Amino acid sequence: MTLLDEKFERLATDDAPGQEVRQRSGDLSAFMIGRHLPGVPVDFSHGDVDAFEPAPGAIDVFVRGVQLGGKRAYTEYRGDADLRQDVAAKLTRFTGAAVSASDSLIVTPGTQGALFLAIASTVASGDKVAIVRPDYFANQKLVEFFGGVIVPVGLAYLGTNSDAGIDLSGLEDAFKVGAKVFVFSNPNNPTGAVYGEAEIEAIARLAGRYGVTVIVDQLYSRMIFDGRHYAHLHAADIEPGRIVTIIGPSKTESLSGYRVGVAFGSPAIVTRMEKLQAIVSLRAAGYSQSVLQTWFSEPAGWMDERIRLHQAIRDDLHTRFAAIDGVNVLRPRGGSYLFPQLPRLSVPYADFVRILRHQAAVTVTPGTEFSPACGNCIRLNFSQAHGPAVHAVERIIELIERYRS
Amino acid sequence: MTLLDEKFERLATDDAPGQEVRQRSGDLSAFMIGRHLPGVPVDFSHGDVDAFEPAPGAIDVFVRGVQLGGKRAYTEYRGDADLRQDVAAKLTRFTGAAVSASDSLIVTPGTQGALFLAIASTVASGDKVAIVRPDYFANQKLVEFFGGVIVPVGLAYLGTNSDAGIDLSGLEDAFKVGAKVFVFSNPNNPTGAVYGEAEIEAIARLAGRYGVTVIVDQLYSRMIFDGRHYAHLHAADIEPGRIVTIIGPSKTESLSGYRVGVAFGSPAIVTRMEKLQAIVSLRAAGYSQSVLQTWFSEPAGWMDERIRLHQAIRDDLHTRFAAIDGVNVLRPRGGSYLFPQLPRLSVPYADFVRILRHQAAVTVTPGTEFSPACGNCIRLNFSQAHGPAVHAVERIIELIERYRS
Numbered sequence: 001m002t003l004l005d006e007k008f009e010r011l012a013t014d015d016a017p018g019q020e021v022r023q024r025s026g027d028l029s030a031f032m033i034g035r036h037l038p039g040v041p042v043d044f045s046h047g048d049v050d051a052f053e054p055a056p057g058a059i060d061v062f063v064r065g066v067q068l069g070g071k072r073a074y075t076e077y078r079g080d081a082d083l084r085q086d087v088a089a090k091l092t093r094f095t096g097a098a099v100s101a102s103d104s105l106i107v108t109p110g111t112q113g114a115l116f117l118a119i120a121s122t123v124a125s126g127d128k129v130a131i132v133r134p135d136y137f138a139n140q141k142l143v144e145f146f147g148g149v150i151v152p153v154g155l156a157y158l159g160t161n162s163d164a165g166i167d168l169s170g171l172e173d174a175f176k177v178g179a180k181v182f183v184f185s186n187p188n189n190p191t192g193a194v195y196g197e198a199e200i201e202a203i204a205r206l207a208g209r210y211g212v213t214v215i216v217d218q219l220y221s222r223m224i225f226d227g228r229h230y231a232h233l234h235a236a237d238i239e240p241g242r243i244v245t246i247i248g249p250s251k252t253e254s255l256s257g258y259r260v261g262v263a264f265g266s267p268a269i270v271t272r273m274e275k276l277q278a279i280v281s282l283r284a285a286g287y288s289q290s291v292l293q294t295w296f297s298e299p300a301g302w303m304d305e306r307i308r309l310h311q312a313i314r315d316d317l318h319t320r321f322a323a324i325d326g327v328n329v330l331r332p333r334g335g336s337y338l339f340p341q342l343p344r345l346s347v348p349y350a351d352f353v354r355i356l357r358h359q360a361a362v363t364v365t366p367g368t369e370f371s372p373a374c375g376n377c378i379r380l381n382f383s384q385a386h387g388p389a390v391h392a393v394e395r396i397i398e399l400i401e402r403y404r405s
Numbered sequence: 406m407t408l409l410d411e412k413f414e415r416l417a418t419d420d421a422p423g424q425e426v427r428q429r430s431g432d433l434s435a436f437m438i439g440r441h442l443p444g445v446p447v448d449f450s451h452g453d454v455d456a457f458e459p460a461p462g463a464i465d466v467f468v469r470g471v472q473l474g475g476k477r478a479y480t481e482y483r484g485d486a487d488l489r490q491d492v493a494a495k496l497t498r499f500t501g502a503a504v505s506a507s508d509s510l511i512v513t514p515g516t517q518g519a520l521f522l523a524i525a526s527t528v529a530s531g532d533k534v535a536i537v538r539p540d541y542f543a544n545q546k547l548v549e550f551f552g553g554v555i556v557p558v559g560l561a562y563l564g565t566n567s568d569a570g571i572d573l574s575g576l577e578d579a580f581k582v583g584a585k586v587f588v589f590s591n592p593n594n595p596t597g598a599v600y601g602e603a604e605i606e607a608i609a610r611l612a613g614r615y616g617v618t619v620i621v622d623q624l625y626s627r628m629i630f631d632g633r634h635y636a637h638l639h640a641a642d643i644e645p646g647r648i649v650t651i652i653g654p655s656k657t658e659s660l661s662g663y664r665v666g667v668a669f670g671s672p673a674i675v676t677r678m679e680k681l682q683a684i685v686s687l688r689a690a691g692y693s694q695s696v697l698q699t700w701f702s703e704p705a706g707w708m709d710e711r712i713r714l715h716q717a718i719r720d721d722l723h724t725r726f727a728a729i730d731g732v733n734v735l736r737p738r739g740g741s742y743l744f745p746q747l748p749r750l751s752v753p754y755a756d757f758v759r760i761l762r763h764q765a766a767v768t769v770t771p772g773t774e775f776s777p778a779c780g781n782c783i784r785l786n787f788s789q790a791h792g793p794a795v796h797a798v799e800r801i802i803e804l805i806e807r808y809r810s
Contacts, residue, residue: 002529003529003530004526004527004528004529007529008526008677008680008681011677011680011681011683011684012680013482013679013680013683016482016683046479048475049474049475049478049479050474050475059468059471062467062471063464063468065662066464066467066662069454069455069662070453070454070455072662073454073661073662074451074454074661074662076424077418077421077424108686109514109664109686109690110686110687110690112684112685112686112687113685113686116684116685116686121409121413122409123409124407124408124409124412125408125530138683138684141683141684142684145681145684256478256479256691257470257471257474257477257478257479257690257691257692258690258691258692259514259686259687259688259689259690259691259693260690272413272416274418275413275416275417275418276413276416276550278416278418278421278424278543278546279416279517279521279543279546279547279550280517280518280521280685280686281513281514281515281517281518281521281664281685281686282515282517282664283664284664285514285515285662285663285664285665285690285693286661286662286663286664287662287663287693288664288690288692288693
């Protein structure tokens with residue numbers, strides 16, 4: 001097996017959200033207990049953009065972008081200058097700290113694109129990188145792809161206080177043993193934990209003290225529940241140039257189909273990201289960049305209403321899971337993911353995930369995608385049609401009881 | 406300087422097409438001779454999608470894609486299954502050899518995205534890679550980014566016969582010294598040379614004999630002039646699984662603003678490309694994928710007319726350059742690039758490129774982007790409004806005479 005074979009062996013995507021369609025369903029009949037559970041199929045592996053439509057206007061600004069022709073088709077690699085100006089002003093307001101359109105902002109092919117470019121720009125072979133567990137699966141895969149060495153940092157998200165529960169002394173230990181980059185998502189994907197102000201300040205302080213670059217994925221930072229305060233690491237950057245923040249008009253705004261994200265922060269890292277973008281995909285699709293105009297410019301009350309509706313689904317789903325004996329689950333404080341830890345079952349959890357799909361028409365993402373220690377968890381994106389989502393969770397629960405060991 | 410610093414040092418994009426806007430103009434006045442030349446600004450660094458509009462229907466199928474919602478927003482990482490089916494059938498007809506929608510085709514964020522994924526999937530640190538000189542600048546940058554070692558292969562494109570002029574014994578030597586991957590563009594970017602049938606067959610035979618993977622970038626393979634026959638390497642694949650072909654609805658079709666490309670060929674490599682796409686940008690923008698429907702389905706005669714118009718511009722531009730003493734230039738046989746070699750000038754060629762921009766409002770790409778040996782060449786994308794393009798070339802010629810040494 002060559003080095004490259006091993007590298008791609010680690011990049012398995014069979015269980016990645018949306019890829020289930022490529023799995024052979026195999027012979028599940030040997031494991032299956034009882035009959036199929038009827039119901040509307042629900043795919044919790046990602047949000048349902050049909051259930052939650054984008055704010056009005058996205059398609060209109062897109063069409064106007066096409067009419068702009070070459071100017072919008074061939075933007076700078078870091079994105080159209082006019083749009084960057086607009087977005088920088090919005091992000092300055094959102095985060096409470098200045099974002100420069102000319103030097104510290106890049107438009108990317110989705111937030112995944114931003115994450116790839118940011119990690120590629122900061123992690124070389126052999127570098128130690130601190131990663132939270134559990135966290136978004138691509139963080140770990142990206143670090144491994146570039147030959148980085150992962151130093152895991154714990155997240156006691158089921159703790160009793162309202163912080164995310166990051167192990168700050170574990171983080172400092174990671175920095176002490178030489179981690180030069182720290183990557184995390186806030187709100188945490190998959191758990192829905194949100195980092196408290198004191199946690200964010202501590203991360204900024206430690207990064208400054210140890211000279212660490214921090215990449216924070218804030219994809220869901222507009223979707224914060226219960227009127228909770230959200231602390232931006234960008235605003236806590238005590239030594240400018242250490243932090244890159246990633247965000248974009250995506251699932252929260254139902255604009256994922258346009259594939260546009262942004263990264264902002266350290267000008268030196270943004271410059272590297274642009275150089276790399278030149279050979280990775282040149283730029284985010286020019287015409288798609290246009291939808292940035294509608295981002296943070298939704299009609300008054302639109303985002304509040306979206307948050308209210310998601311909070312209501314969250315409550316209905318969380319209450320049902322929390323009532324089950326042996327299930328541990330955080331009531332998400334932000335984002336649109338629920339991450340229940342299941343009781344012991346009579347089948348391997350990996351098979352249970354396949355059983356859910358074939359016996360109950362419910363797709364979820366196995367916890368192993370987020371941490372090797374989370375094999376007994378499943379992730380649900382609850383940005384779905386409310387009624388079918390509740391019914392699908394009831395089917396999951398019925399199967400948990402059926403397969404309980 | 407760290408390893409990563411060096412890596413990004415090599416990724417300089419200041420002279421890359423479209424990035425000129427980020428250059429400080431510096432003090433050119435010390436070099437400049439005479440007055441500015443008035444005229445409509447022409448940017449030859451890329452095609453003008455305003456001069457050549459896309460075939461009708463692209464925006465309509467895009468809007469229908471948006472209306473499909475989640476199904477189109479969240480495709481498999483390798484692209485929407487229905488669209489792949491359609492495209493595979495079209496590419497089977499175009500190349501004359503079967504393309505499988507399920508196993509050997511991936512939709513990518515532009516052809517640049519395909520090139521990135523293909524090279525990342527085949528080149529590991531220390532691997533030798535054969536690269537034609539001159540050729541598309543990103544080929545070399547990508548190989549270097551992944552730590553590959555370049556083995557250059559010559560292209561005698563100014564030779565007298567009608568082949569591209571690849572040095573086949575040089576190519577075999579590269580394979581003999583251990584190159585396991587060969588990357589080239591056909592039509593050649595920047596020269597407009599097109600590989601002859603015998604050259605393509607020889608490349609396939611050598612690749613088979615030495616177990617080499619070949620990545621061929623056919624972005625411009627629909628734009629072939631003078632009724633010339635075009636030989637597809639895909640159809641010459643004597644040992645299936647050795648070849649990946651890259652193409653997309655882009656400049657030729659004026660659809661670059663949607664950023665969609667495809668790669669097809671070796672199922673093993675396509676599988677790797679998909680795994681990598683999962684962490685690079687998830688997928689080509691879902692809604693943009695829709696425009697693949699209009700590709701190869703243009704109204705009867707549409708492509709012929711487009712070729713005719715480009716051929717006419719080519720002739721007018723080529724004739725003017727060819728008439729100049731000391732200029733060597735191939736009359737392009739495909740694509741939309743012209744690559745004149747300039748006579749000796751009284752200023753460095755790099756400064757002459759900047760002078761063209763500031764004194765004549767003409768943007769060209771310096772030859773050094775394509776080969777270290779092509780410092781005396783400039784590349785022009787002649788997919789432009791005909792009249793202004795001719796006038797811009799007349800201004801270039803006037804400045805060549807003014808700065809001739």
